[in-house]
Amino acid sequence: MFCPVQWQIRYKLKKGARDMAFNPVVDEGKCAGCEECVDVCPVDVYEMQEKNGKTVSVPVNAEECIGCDSCVEVCEEDAITVEEI
Structure with missing residues (x-):
């Protein structure tokens, strides 16, 4: 079964997402x-x-x-944004 979220995670990890930083905001x-x-969230x-x-949801492990x-x-509710920093 194809899961677009899993594909997206694998793609970003292959592209070096681990070397990038993101800031989730609620x-x-x-x-x-x-x-x-x-x-x-796959990384809690x-x-x-x-x-x-x-x-409310709080990004306690944003890093x-x-x-x-x-x-x-x-x-x-469109309450979450994730920005690349």
Whole structure:
């Protein structure tokens, strides 16, 4: 079975994504707390935390981000961006 996310991860790793740095950012105002990004991230960048009385996703391991954009694609609220730095 073809999985576009797995293909994208393999492609970026072959192209040297490990030598690149990415900055995942969550807009806490938009985050619905669905945990989809936590579930889909292959390198465990995110965890759910309570902030201002709301449960939101927080990129606690941002340095591990490989820039696969799986989190961006799964976020229905468009609360996540991943920038190359």
